[in-house]
Amino acid sequence: MEANTEWIIREIIESDNKELENVLISVMIEFKVPKKGTALRDPELKKMSDAYNHSNSIYYVIERGGKIFGGAGISPLKNSKENICELQKMYFLSDARGIGLGKKMIKRCIKKARKYKYDKCYIETMYNMKLAQKLYLSEGFNYIDKPMGYTGHSSCPVWMIKHL
Structure with missing residues (x-):
């Protein structure tokens, strides 16, 4: 891959x-995410473009030189009576970490969440994803003491919210 190949953030395609x-x-797997009660069991992993192809949802991928290095998206928080989106499946390969792409991705997702008129953005993560938590805090997310909605991710013990 050429050194000057640019990083591109774009909407997912099939x-x-x-x-x-x-x-x-x-x-x-790198972060030792449990198989049960996490995104590893989500059926939409196989068809992410379909999973985010509905109202008030979007998923972005990070690409460089024609290769995908990660992504993140928003979708309505399942089983919530409030007007809340969930920042979902924000994972990057190591080459895409620590260079500001996470911050750009969050900003893009939050901008879209505001456009969709969500009141809050929720995220669940793992204890050992400390750098991700630091990033979420820097972007205005705060820890909360219990999960919201019902994501099916019972093994994700860290919950955060951002008021939009």
Whole structure:
């Protein structure tokens, strides 16, 4: 890959599905995410473009040189009576970490959440994802003491919210 190849953040397309599934799974395995009660069991991993192809949802991928390095998206928080979106499946391969792409991705997702008129943005994560938590805090997320909605991610013990 050429050194000057630019990073691109763009909306997911159907042809991204298989490569993105592999990226997301490999990052979750790298961080020792439990198989039960986490995104590793989400059926939409196989068809991410379909999972975010509905109202008030969007998923972005990070690409460089034609290769996908990660992504993140928002979708309505499942089983919530409030007007809340969830920042979902934000995972990057190591080459895409620590260079500001996470911050750009969050900003893009939050901008879209505001456009969709959400009141809050919720995220669940793992204890050992300390750098991700630091990033979320720097972008205005705060810890909360219990989960919201019902995501099916019972093994994610860290919950955060951002008021939009």
